[in-house]
Amino acid sequence: MTVRTIGIIGGGQLGRMLAMAAARLNFRTIILEPQADCPAAQVASGQIVASYDDPKALAELANACDVVTYEFENVPVSAAETLTKSVPVYPPAKALEAAQDRLVEKRFINGCGIPTARFHSVDSQAELEAALKDFGGQGVLKTCRMGYDGKGQKVFRSEADSPAGAYEALGSVPLILESFIPFExxxxxxxxxxxxxxxxxxxxxxxxxxxxxxxxxxxxxxxxxxxxxxxxxxxxxxxxxxxxxxxxxxxxxxxxxxxxxxxxxxxxxxxxxxxxxxxxxxxxxxxxxxxxxxxxxxxxxxxxxxxxxxxxxxxxxxxxxxxxxxxxxxxxxxxxxxxxxxxxxxxxxxxxxxxxxx
Structure with a gap:
């Protein structure tokens, strides 16, 4: 397969730097990003202004590109799977699936024989309180999806940190409680x-x-x-x-x-x-x-x-x-x-x- 044009889903700084690197190797790049004049589009060959899962936009991207990649891990898996029917998508959709949900990610990494922090799945306030009790009142509570750069998290450093209302405060969505790690x-x-x-x-x-x-x-x-x-x-x-x-x-x-x-x-x-x-x-x-x-x-x-x-x-x-x-x-x-x-x-x-x- 001869690659001339690379599609990049996401128009932030990572997409920008990918487009710059692609240009040095004589590739054209097309950005799919809902924000017009995003950082990546300023240096790319073109931009499709649409949501990441817009069917018409995905079809246009597939038709314009020889391969598609992405700059962030919260690309809808369905979008990657749709594109895969028409054009190679790298990294593969199953990498997105593994990384988008912290609970799935932890289980996948453990399945590879690589240790992680201890963790509990939390789907209610009662489950949170039980999980905290198991971890001695300590741990980091995170949303399973979408959190990054410290967002979607709450830290419990001791039993003095009350968990009251924490499940609701984080949106009453699937959560994961991770144990503290005494790292250097x-x-x-x-x-x-x-x-x-x-x-x-x-x-x-x-x-x-x-x-x-x-x-x-x-x-x-x-x-x-x-x-x-x-x-x-x-x-x-x-x-x-x-x-x-x-x-x-x-x-x-x-x-x-x-x-x-x-x-x-x-x-x-x-x-x-x-x-x-x-x-x-x-x-x-x-x-x-x-x-x-x-x-x-x-x-x-x-x-x-x-x-x-x-x-x-x-x-x-x-x-x-x-x-x-x-x-x-x-x-x-x-x-x-x-x-x-x-x-x-x-x-x-x-x-x-x-x-x-x-």
Missing amino acids: REISIIAARATDGTVACFDPAENVHRNGILHTSTVPASISEATAKAARAAAETILSSLGYVGVIGIEFFVLADGSLIANEMAPRVHNSGHWTEAACVISQFEQHIRAVSGLPLGNADRHSDCVMQNLIGDDILDLPDWLKRRDTLVHLYGKTESRPGRKMGHVTTLTAKPQVSA
Whole structure:
């Protein structure tokens, strides 16, 4: 199959960076996104302005493209399945199914032999109270679907935190209560799988969150090679189990003994992989485009150490200072309005990678 045009469902900053990477490899891109003049459409070949599950829009996208991908995991599974009848869709629809529901995701990851936090399904206030009792009054309550960047969550740190009304406060929708993990740090790994089954992993990044939103990703992470190897192995297992094509981001908690507890996966390019555009020859965005278009995967080695920092809300006011730095790559997302919690761009500061003596 010869790929000339790639469809991208979703028009945010991830779609924007995918479209930019695609253009470098001489591909056209068509964005399906209900918001006109979205960040991705500013750099893409065209945009279909419609909802993600609009039948006519999906037919138009399939007719215009040789392959379709997506920039976020809440694309309706039905839309992906409809498109699959006419055009290849990568990552596959079952990856969406596994990632869209936290309960399904946890069970899938456990089924791959990878440990997660303990969890309880919560479908009523009574079930919440019983689950909290089992976890000693502690845990993180999350909506099973749609929550991200700290949204749709409530934390119970001790029995003093009353659960009264919590089920209703989160919408009386299916919830999951996850136990606390005594972790030392959080890491993530960005991995890619090609159509021929080849897998390439970028180095794990160490992540720091503020208010539930990623603040920085630092590479290399302060972990042992054994821990890094375990993260790569877990990624390969998940990719193989899903028959995956494209880039995936998987987050882990690192325990004191260096062992890993999987937190969540995202079947797409990932915020914690933005550093790759500055510290690697092949970024996660180009890697994804290579994978879904049938091209060979690129070299995932990094040439520099780095720290990536998100510019969130009024952080954008510091832009003049960042632009003066000779060691920093600045990437803005084409958003004109700054709001609290809104990702406006990111910066990646490079340092020399230590040389290993012979």
